[in-house]
Amino acid sequence: MDIVNLGKPDREFTRRVEKESGQTVSKCYQCGNCTAGCPMGFAYDFQVNRIMRMVQAGQKDLVLSSKAVWYCATCESCTVRCPNNIDVATVMDVCRHMARREKKIGVWGVRAFTASFLETVKRFGRSWEMGAMGGFMAFALKPFTDLDLVPKVLPKNKLPLVPHTIKARKEVADIFKRYNEGKRNGK
């Protein structure tokens, strides 16, 4: 395990994470239960209990630049198993929101998938697997690693080649519009 040098604590960061998540991060006593059950831990640079410690210690940069917050699959295993009833998964979620707001690059593939998925929702009102895949390839600038699955799924006649579009797609587009306006006004 890498040793990290803690910088000067940013108390405001700790406070914001606690406020946005509604969780008392200071209750964490580092038992490691969250990490023990975390299925994505193998891909993390910092295990989830260390993220919790770093939030307590106000290590904004380390937390928001971590890969861990992007690889978290929000499976809630940590939340269920925390002896202090901390909703750890929501803390991870909130850290990812902050990382995004602070324009951290994060993990490109995860961002690309999120963006292309939401783009299909914005346009059609519903998500569209094929469109999201195409977008993912375009965003991530790499061929989709699941091409081997295409011949398996096509004969099943399951993947619509055109999106299902809802009638009121403007209502959904407006939701995105108002969200973006709020973001611009520094919500």
Added chain:
Amino acid sequence: MANNSLAYYPGCSGQGTSKEYDMSTRAVCHALDVKLQDIEDWSCCGSTPAHTVDHGLSTALSARNFVQAEEQGLADVTTPCPSCLKNLKVALHRLKDKNVGPEAERILGRSLTQEHSVRSILQVIYEDIGLKKIAAKVVQPLTGLKVVPYYGCLMTRPHDLMEFDDEENPVSMDKIMEAAGATILPFPLKVECCGASMGIPRNDAVTRLTGRLLGVAASLGAEAIVVACPLCQMNLDLRQSQVNRYNKTNYKIPVFYFTQLLGLAFGIQDTHLGFDKLVVDPKPVLSKLMANKSVLPGTFDNAEVAA
């Protein structure tokens, strides 16, 4: 407006990769006299991508569907998909949260006018119909079929939010399958994560996590895995070949939606259950099941069962 139907939210995958879940859900609900009324012009709940971006946005995307239900005079919503379920449930909570609520309403452009509930189809069948009535509908018990029920990470946790079954050891699907006559093997990984949507950006997450699920299921002697989640199903079924390739294994375990097997036990015709949509061929398992039966699948049609 008196309306005893449940507002049905099929979810995006129900029109694509999990068509067979949607089909079999409708067929089984029809047989059990659970009235479903589709939410008109429903929209995507935002799924995992939206809540990883912003809670206000994801709440608003989900909440639009309650607006639609309200306009149809419906308050109680049900969905087969645990991911949609969780989003819809979280949205109802967040709308009442003093931090996120007002912002979500601003993004949605309006507020809800009544109280709502959301439950999974699994919960509706388990609680509203109950095991006795389920067992009474069985005309073709799944005798001898050894299955492991896999709930995935979303269905029951955290309990404070999902308010259903047990968060570490859920039993509802076990019991339903038992009522249908199947043999349930104790599966220790019932609620472990399958890798969820990480399969797309990170294949290895799924080959690793789903590989473990398949490995344990196989070592227990399971002939099939029974699921209630489209994402779990896709990872276990569609990606089973990928998992096999990465891990040098050779599993061929069919992965059924619980509604498909329930439908089979009720004698509902195959055409309503979508077995042909499964990637890992279920025929060997199904024909073995049927081999010692006098009744063949699909002898009863849906209408007869409902009668």
